[in-house]
Amino acid sequence: xxxxxxxxxxxxxxxxxxxxxxxxxxxxxxxxxxxxxxxxxxxxxxxxxxxxxxxxxxxxxxxxxxxxxxxxxxxxxxxxxxxxxxxxxxxxxxxxxxxxxxxxxxxxxxxxxxxxxxxxxxxxxxxxxxxxxxxxxxxxxxxxxxxxxxxxxx
Amino acid sequence: xxxxxxxxxxxxxxxxxxxxxxxxxxxxxxxxxxxxxxxxxxxxxxxxxxxxxxxxxxxxxxxxxxxxxxxxxxxxxxxxxxxxxxxxxxxxxxxxxxxxxxxxxxxxxxxxxxxxxxxxxxxxxxxxxxxxxxxxxxxxxxxxxxxxxxxxxx
DNA sequence: CCGAATTTTCAGTAATTCCTGAAGCCCTCA
DNA sequence: TGAGGGCTTCAGGAATTACTGAAAATTCGG
Numbered sequence: 534x535x536x537x538x539x540x541x542x543x544x545x546x547x548x549x550x551x552x553x554x555x556x557x558x559x560x561x562x563x564x565x566x567x568x569x570x571x572x573x574x575x576x577x578x579x580x581x582x583x584x585x586x587x588x589x590x591x592x593x594x595x596x597x598x599x600x601x602x603x604x605x606x607x608x609x610x611x612x613x614x615x616x617x618x619x620x621x622x623x624x625x626x627x628x629x630x631x632x633x634x635x636x637x638x639x640x641x642x643x644x645x646x647x648x649x650x651x652x653x654x655x656x657x658x659x660x661x662x663x664x665x666x667x668x669x670x671x672x673x674x675x676x677x678x679x680x681x682x683x684x685x686x687x
Numbered sequence: 688x689x690x691x692x693x694x695x696x697x698x699x700x701x702x703x704x705x706x707x708x709x710x711x712x713x714x715x716x717x718x719x720x721x722x723x724x725x726x727x728x729x730x731x732x733x734x735x736x737x738x739x740x741x742x743x744x745x746x747x748x749x750x751x752x753x754x755x756x757x758x759x760x761x762x763x764x765x766x767x768x769x770x771x772x773x774x775x776x777x778x779x780x781x782x783x784x785x786x787x788x789x790x791x792x793x794x795x796x797x798x799x800x801x802x803x804x805x806x807x808x809x810x811x812x813x814x815x816x817x818x819x820x821x822x823x824x825x826x827x828x829x830x831x832x833x834x835x836x837x838x839x840x841x
Numbered sequence: 842c843c844g845a846a847t848t849t850t851c852a853g854t855a856a857t858t859c860c861t862g863a864a865g866c867c868c869t870c871a
Numbered sequence: 872t873g874a875g876g877g878c879t880t881c882a883g884g885a886a887t888t889a890c891t892g893a894a895a896a897t898t899c900g901g
Binding site for chain 1: 693694697698700701704707708709722723724725726727773775778779782785788791792795798799802803807808809812813815816818819820822823826830833834837838
């Protein structure tokens with residue numbers, strides 16, 4: 534049975550998890566609203582009403598979600614209000630934003646290596662760090678490619 | 688040449704990156720101190736001095752890093768002060784903490800699916816989400832296993 | 842083009858997080 | 872077993888972050 538209250542609870546829990554994973558609170562709640570809505574697309578006003586927050590907050594969150602490609606603006610069907618919905622590949626995209634973090638870590642390791650003598654214990658630690666993130670940078674794109682193949686749509 | 692100032696800068700930048708990735712600020716700075724030190728192991732006092740923070744802050748950060756297995760206490764060589772250092776497998780461990788997030792996401796998706804009708808658009812979205820996180824939960828352990836194989840030469 | 846409705850921006854404020862400082866505990870060594 | 876130093880805990884305060892509310896800008900229908 535459709536239990537909107539349970540769904541709302543599940544949405545808020547999901548937002549909590551995303552927040553702990555590093556996403557901003559408002560962005561997470563907004564994404565959850567997009568995920569759990571029973572419409573194909575929703576407007577900012579509807580999000581604000583559903584979450585009980587101001588239009589300003591929604592504006593900022595939608596902007597952020599757009600910029601990382603988790604949602605997109607729908608070709609407006611002649612309405613004055615903009616409609617948005619989750620992209621089909623939102624979750625792989627969210628996962629792949631990590632790649633920028635991986636890249637930053639790799640660069641940090643290389644900077645450290647460059648400023649350190651080979652006999653410094655820090656040198657060895659930094660080399661291990663570099664090796665691991667190089668490994669990730671090589672493997673993660675493969676992983677996502679495999680996912681896309683499994684779910685190829687013609 | 689050994690440039691301690693540059694190293695300190697690199698350490699702080701790394702801490703910044705880790706913070707943006709969701710780690711608490713003090714935990715990140717402490718981990719960076721462990722990474723860049725030129726000793727095999729350091730004490731809380733040394734960390735506090737290096738970062739210019741109170742003993743209380745260091746205590747909390749070290750506790751946190753211990754609990755996720757990024758650092759470990761060394762078998763004390765009869766000293767009054769406790770010595771700690773990064774574990775060799777700190778970075779894979781840090782990466783694998785994600786698995787708990789992945790698991791939480793999967794569960795959130797399944798909860799949503801259970802409270803939603805099959806003809807609800809949310810149902811389809813939640814199913815796609817579930818599929819992706821199931822895929823990750825299957826593939827990520829493989830990834831880490833491959834890393835361990837590549838780097839298990841005693 | 843004008844006007845209404847939506848969206849964006851931003852300063853102010855509320856809330857949360859984070860760090861400190863000091864007191865108490867524990868452990869080591871004499 | 873006592874003294875001294877190191878570690879932990881926690882209440883309080885500082886700083887950062889996040890949200891609101893309202894004004895300005897933008898957009899689309901008329």
